[in-house]
Amino acid sequence: DGGITQSPKYLFRKEGQNVTLSCEQNLNHDAMYWYRQDPGQGLRLIYYSQIVNDFQKGDIAEGYSVSREKKESFPLTVTSAQKNPTAFYLCASNPRAGLTNYGYTFGSGTRLTVV
Amino acid sequence: EDQVTQSPEALRLQEGESSSLNCSYTVSGLRGLFWYRQDPGKGPEFLFTLYSAGEEKEKERLKATLTKKESFLHITAPKPEDSATYLCAVQGGGSQGNLIFGKGTKLSVKP
Numbered sequence: 001d002g003g004i005t006q007s008p009k010y011l012f013r014k015e016g017q018n019v020t021l022s023c024e025q026n027l028n029h030d031a032m033y034w035y036r037q038d039p040g041q042g043l044r045l046i047y048y049s050q051i052v053n054d055f056q057k058g059d060i061a062e063g064y065s066v067s068r069e070k071k072e073s074f075p076l077t078v079t080s081a082q083k084n085p086t087a088f089y090l091c092a093s094n095p096r097a098g099l100t101n102y103g104y105t106f107g108s109g110t111r112l113t114v115v
Numbered sequence: 116e117d118q119v120t121q122s123p124e125a126l127r128l129q130e131g132e133s134s135s136l137n138c139s140y141t142v143s144g145l146r147g148l149f150w151y152r153q154d155p156g157k158g159p160e161f162l163f164t165l166y167s168a169g170e171e172k173e174k175e176r177l178k179a180t181l182t183k184k185e186s187f188l189h190i191t192a193p194k195p196e197d198s199a200t201y202l203c204a205v206q207g208g209g210s211q212g213n214l215i216f217g218k219g220t221k222l223s224v225k226p
Contacts, residue, residue: 004158033213042119042216043159043202056211090158098212103149103204106158 002027006091006107012115013078013085021076021110023091031094032074033104036060036087043090049074050097078112086114117142117207121217128193128224136188136201136220144208148186150179151202153219159202162188193224 004025013019025032031050035043045058049068063082068074078085088111092104118141128134140148147166151159163172165181172179176197178189188201200221204214 006158035216040124040218042218043204045213048211048213050211058213088156092158100147100206100214101164103147103151103161103164104214105161108158109156111156 004091004093004105004107006089006110008110009108011110011112013112014115016080018077018079019112021078021089021091021112023074023076023107024072025074025091025093025105026072027093027095027105028071029093029095029105030071031097032068033092033094034058034064034066034074034076035090035092037090037109038087046076046089085112087112117205117215119203119205119215119217121201121203121220123220124218125221126223128190128222130194130224130226131192133189133191133193135190136222138186138188138203138217139184140186140203140205142205142207142215146206146208146212148181149204149206149214150186150188151204153200153202155200162201190222193222195224195226198222198224 007022033048034046047066049055065077090109091107120139122137150162153159163179168183180187200219202219203217
């Protein structure tokens with residue numbers, strides 16, 4: 001079955017620690033996205049990548065970093081510079097950048113908690 | 116600036132009580148408006164895409180409509196399994212074509 005796999009489902013981070021969230025897709029999609037979701041808030045765009053080896057900052061990129069070395073993979077690192085990282089993180093993909101007929105395909109999310 | 120506002124924030128219905136959710140948008144050059152369903156602890160699931168004013172789409176008890184300024188998601192005779200958060204998103208000519216999401220409407224349907 002084609003889809004997006006996010007791991008882990010739950011992640012706990014200590015103060016000052018960097019953590020990496022995994023996102024893998026087997027849909028052969030060019031574009032991939034990372035969103036953050038907080039209670040009562042809409043999805044906010046962190047980073048996006050329209051093609052391999054290229055990515056751009058979204059609306060709330062501070063304290064986060066990404067890489068896109070392979071088409072299938074778009075990992076997100078939450079660095080110690082992100083002061084309020086507790087949230088639900090969603091990865092998404094799109095066949096190509098720009099116009100989409102069926103919206104984005106989303107993964108099942110990673111819930112990150114600072115302990 | 117592209118913007119999406121959903122109302123109400125939360126809606127409680129009795130089973131069988133029909134109602135509508137609203138999505139108002141401001142966007143430069145609408146390319147598409149999308150409705151998603153999101154269950155707790157899961158990723159959003161695609162429901163509909165609407166492209167132009169007057170367009171309607173239906174799926175089971177759900178019907179989405181679009182005007183030049185807003186979209187409605189009509190729920191007819193809802194069942195408890197329709198309980199979820201419903202998200203609206205728009206794709207415009209700006210923002211690199213990225214989707215702009217509203218905050219969602221949390222729907223609860225009681226038996």
